[in-house]
Amino acid sequence: RSxxxxxxxxxxxxxxxxxxxxxxxxxAIIATKMPCPEPTVFNGEPIKYRDWNKSFTRFIxxxxxxxxxxxxxxxxxxxxxxxxxxxxGYYSLDDDDAYDTVRxxxxxxxxxxxx
Numbered sequence: 001r002s003x004x005x006x007x008x009x010x011x012x013x014x015x016x017x018x019x020x021x022x023x024x025x026x027x028a029i030i031a032t033k034m035p036c037p038e039p040t041v042f043n044g045e046p047i048k049y050r051d052w053n054k055s056f057t058r059f060i061x062x063x064x065x066x067x068x069x070x071x072x073x074x075x076x077x078x079x080x081x082x083x084x085x086x087x088x089g090y091y092s093l094d095d096d097d098a099y100d101t102v103r104x105x106x107x108x109x110x111x112x113x114x115x
Contacts, residue, residue, distance in 0.1 A: 039074075044083040049110040052078070061103070068099040075103065 015023075039059050042052035060066065060074045076087045083106060090102040 039078045042079050042083050043081040044079075046110055053107070053110075068096060072099040072102070075099065 037059055039055035040048070040052050042048060042056070056075070056078055060071055060078070063071075066074070072087070072091060076084060076091055079087050086105060087102050090098040095101075
């Protein structure tokens with residue numbers, strides 16, 4: 001043997017706890033500066049319904065920390081035009097089922113228009 005190294009040899013050194021914690025804190029800071037994802041605004045155009053519905057379901061409807069009153073507010077916030085007018089009709093009602101009712105109306109109406 002000639003003593004020559006025939007391949008690239010690497011040595012993975014474990015990172016120190018301090019370096020690990022520094023990276024963790026840096027990543028946490030970056031994450032807090034990122035904007036929160038939110039649904040698009042739906043104006044009642046059937047062509048935009050699927051994308052809006054997907055984003056609204058992901059960020060609002062499936063959020064277990066929100067009650068139906070909060071979800072109804074967000075449904076109003078992330079709609080405009082005729083869709084928002086429909087939500088407003090139920091927004092003023094003091095009904096626990098208002099959110100589920102208006103959400104179903106929007107889905108049914110869009111399903112009929114898209115098919």
